[in-house]
Amino acid sequence: MNQTIEQLLGHYSVREFEDKPLSEEQIKLLVQSAQAASTSNFVQAYSIIGVSDKSIRAELSKIASNMGYVEKTGQFFVFVADLARNKRIAEAYKASADSLETTEKFLVSVIDAALAAQNMAVAAESMGLGICYIGGIRNDSKKVSDLLHIPDYAIPLFGLTVGYPLQNSAPKPRMPESLIYHENTYEAKDKELYYAYDDIIRDYYKERTGGVRVEAWTEQIAKGMSKPTRLDLKSFIENKHLGTK
């Protein structure tokens, strides 16, 4: 196993950081690493907004259920699925932009943004920094979009907080790879979940909470599935003119 894979397998999310901004040099390297990821048809359909402004961070933190590590961190990045750039280019060429509102282009922009973000996460950890994805900004996508002046044809997807870690942890055990990985055909082979894996996760939580939380993974999933959240998202995306066709 090489050093890169060792790093990937050692990943854990960090939720406490030094209150020390990243340097311009670090940010540049992180953004360049993000950009080096593959992009569908070379379309580069995303933007990254770095939020250094403390008052904006405070607003974002409030939206994300008061997560301190949105405010106190090295840099807070918001990843944006961005077809607005493409729209401006089409306009400059007086070309039609009929494909802008297709579900295909929306998916492309979401996937492009996510691939870029994961490259940034890997780069950050290779620099000794810690990271945590912040899906919580989707608690109020409209407000985040307004705060950061994100135009039509673009939406904020998630945040990524990157900073000097004040926390040591260990990877959270993923489900056995035999359950994620199928050969040639999709198989609903879940039995292992309820036996081996649920036990692992029950023990994991028990150990980390001094016995307070004893929850199996499947219990956690079943609970999550019964609670619809962020029901504004569908109309928010449509109002941004994305994925309507």
Add this chain to the structure above:
Amino acid sequence: MNQTIEQLLGHYSVREFEDKPLSEEQIKLLVQSAQAASTSNFVQAYSIIGVSDKSIRAELSKIASNMGYVEKTGQFFVFVADLARNKRIAEAYKASADSLETTEKFLVSVIDAALAAQNMAVAAESMGLGICYIGGIRNDSKKVSDLLHIPDYAIPLFGLTVGYPLQNSAPKPRMPESLIYHENTYEAKDKELYYAYDDIIRDYYKERTGGVRVEAWTEQIAKGMSKPTRLDLKSFIENKHLGTK
């Protein structure tokens, strides 16, 4: 700059591979690396289907506009946004699964799958293998889904071909990071695109095609925006009961 970042910045897509399968050990490490990526609320809402069967690969290649590197490669992976597992778990608990069809959960599954894929891509390249994402399987999502027996509440997103490269290349120049990266507020600062960056890309194509292709990046984008593609995707996803709410 450390070795990992050097690797990320050196990425290019490979489109010609040895006809030599990856070992089980390699595939296991690739899948584990994928799994180590962050996952929203620990939901792990994706599956990976490894396609070793040559006849299925031939079908997938046909769908993806006859790309030889879908067939002749080390392993062909299909990344699946997968909420079907969650549905089965909710059923086992006799819990409601009201959130399954929300746009939020659909986005989570797409982002989870993409983060995992990018980790696999990074792991593969660290092992000296080459990769290429294959969005072309979305030319006929329904057929791919049927071929691989992907159930409702799950869709194939893209392929990732991984193998022993028969090709040396160099990174394709991304747009200047000042255009992807915004500070505190989204800014439509595109002028640089039409000057510095278009020139870079024009030269890049010219050099690689012996002068045959001379296209600016913005031209390429404008053309792409005027051609709606994969218009079946919206109803395909809805028929899978994803993102309807």
